[in-house]
Amino acid sequence: xxxxxxxxxxxxxxxxxxxxxxxxxxxxxxxxxxxxxxxxxxxxxxxxxxxxxxxxxxxxxxxxxxxxxxxxxxxxxxxxxxxxxxxxxxxxxxxxxxxxxxxxxxxxxxxxxxxxxxxxxxxxxxxxxxxxxxxxxxxxxxxxxxxxxxx
Amino acid sequence: xxxxxxxxxxxxxxxxxxxxxxxxxxxxxxxxxxxxxxxxxxxxxxxxxxxxxxxxxxxxxxxxxxxxxxxxxxxxxxxxxxxxxxxxxxxxxxxxxxxxxxxxxxxxxxxxxxxxxxxxxxxxxxxxxxxxxxxxxxxxxxxxxxxxxxx
Numbered sequence: 001x002x003x004x005x006x007x008x009x010x011x012x013x014x015x016x017x018x019x020x021x022x023x024x025x026x027x028x029x030x031x032x033x034x035x036x037x038x039x040x041x042x043x044x045x046x047x048x049x050x051x052x053x054x055x056x057x058x059x060x061x062x063x064x065x066x067x068x069x070x071x072x073x074x075x076x077x078x079x080x081x082x083x084x085x086x087x088x089x090x091x092x093x094x095x096x097x098x099x100x101x102x103x104x105x106x107x108x109x110x111x112x113x114x115x116x117x118x119x120x121x122x123x124x125x126x127x128x129x130x131x132x133x134x135x136x137x138x139x140x141x142x143x144x145x146x147x148x149x150x151x
Numbered sequence: 152x153x154x155x156x157x158x159x160x161x162x163x164x165x166x167x168x169x170x171x172x173x174x175x176x177x178x179x180x181x182x183x184x185x186x187x188x189x190x191x192x193x194x195x196x197x198x199x200x201x202x203x204x205x206x207x208x209x210x211x212x213x214x215x216x217x218x219x220x221x222x223x224x225x226x227x228x229x230x231x232x233x234x235x236x237x238x239x240x241x242x243x244x245x246x247x248x249x250x251x252x253x254x255x256x257x258x259x260x261x262x263x264x265x266x267x268x269x270x271x272x273x274x275x276x277x278x279x280x281x282x283x284x285x286x287x288x289x290x291x292x293x294x295x296x297x298x299x300x301x302x
Contacts, residue, residue, distance in 0.1 A: 001244060007161035011244075013200075014165025046245045049164075093152060093162075094197045 001052040005090050008056060011049075012087075013094045016040050018103035020128040021135070022142050032142060034115045034124055036106055038074040038083050041065050057083055080107055099131045122146050152203040156241050159207060162200075163238075164245045167191050169254035171279040172286070173293050183293060185266045185275055187257055189225045189234050192216050208234055231258055250282045273297050 017039045025033035038060075042050055047062065050072040054060045059079035065071040074083055084104045092100055106124050114120030125143045128134045168190045176184035189211075193201055198213065201223040205211045210230035216222040225234055235255045243251055257275050265271030276297065280290045 003244070004157045006155045006157035007164075007244065010158035010161025010163075011165050012161075013158075014162050042245075049245055052244070093154070093158065093203070094193075094200055 001048060003052050003056045005086070008053065009087070009090045009092060011053075012040065013092050013096055015042065016096065017133055018096070018099050018131070019133045020103060020106050020124070020131065022125055022128060022139060029116065030118060030121055030146070032121060032146075034106070034110060034121070035075070036080055036103060036110070038080060038103075039071050041069055041071045044068045044070055057086070077107075077110070081111065084108075099133060102127050102131050118146065152199060154203050154207045156237075159204065160238070160241045160243060162204075163191065164243050164247055166193065167247065168284055169247070169250050169282070170284045171254060171257050171275070171282065173276055173279060173290060180267065181269060181272055181297070183272060183297075185257070185261060185272070186226070187231055187254060187261070189231060189254075190222050192220055192222045195219045195221055208237070228258075228261070232262065235259075250284060253278050253282050269297060 019037050019039060021035040021037070023033050023035055024031060027033075040050060040053055047070050050062045050070055053072050054062060057074065057079065059076060059082065060072045060074040062070060062072050074080060084107050087097075087100055088104065091097055106127055109115060109120055109124055115124055122143065125139055125146065129136060129139045129143065170188050170190060172186040172188070174184050174186055175182060178184075191201060191204055198221050201213045201221055204223050205213055208225065208230065210227060210233065211223045211225040213221060213223050225231060235258050238248075238251055239255065242248055257278055260266060260271055260275055266275055273294065276290055276294045279285045280287060280294065
């Protein structure tokens with residue numbers, strides 16, 4: 001299945017998700033790891049579309065999401081940079097583009113190593129909090145811990 | 152907002168719905184009315200995309216679907232013929248294309264007036280029963296009544 005870039009934009013406008021998780025991780029100097037990911041979820045009957053998207057972006061993993069739903073998930077940082085570049089050149093039409101811009105700002109900050117500084121990490125958590133897809137309560141808790149303010 | 156045909160295909164692959172309802176209607180000679188429709192549902196924040204699709208197809212109505220969700224709904228028969236022509240020229244990539252082909256067959260049969268004969272109506276209900284989007288229990292009941300068989 002050959003995918004046209006504009007089809008990919010339309011499909012991701014409907015089905016794609018830009019997500020930035022921040023997890024506790026004692027191995028990181030600040031105690032937290034930033035985990036951006038791009039996901040497309042489909043019913044099993046359309047798993048071949050997920051594989052076509054994987055070929056299109058040249059990266060990612062097709063895996064089970066939940067019950068009869070499967071996902072293409074892209075987490076590798078170099079791959080996410082390619083995904084960001086694609087959607088910068090082929091803008092989304094829906095309000096998902098607002099989330100995408102925040103996502104791409106976080107990718108840029110991580111590329112510059114800013115997530116390794118307290119100020120940078122705080123800014124990333126604040127941007128993730130403004131996204132539609134974030135786990136907001138968890139992010140607020142992390143922000144409290146990083147800034148030392150009470151909830 | 153200008154929409155590219157391939158974007159429309161990708162978006163409808165994700166968000167579109169081809170649906171054929173069959174309702175009791177005493178005004179019809181066979182007692183049933185076939186009501187095909189094409190729908191795209193979006194959160195209110197992306198209502199402008201629904202209006203862009205309405206302009207793209209040159210028809211349809213943007214209306215509230217449920218709570219903060221809105222839909223573009225196309226029901227006019229002449230408009231549905233245009234929608235069918237578009238997706239015949241620009242095929243869907245997902246399994247939604249299977250439903251679309253059944254939908255387009257029903258549109259063709261209606262265009263030939265076959266829904267006004269008992270045999271044609273029975274065939275339409277049978278095709279609608281094979282679609283993912285149908286109200287199956289209701290359609291089975293109608294099929295029983297039309298064919299005079301017990302459930």
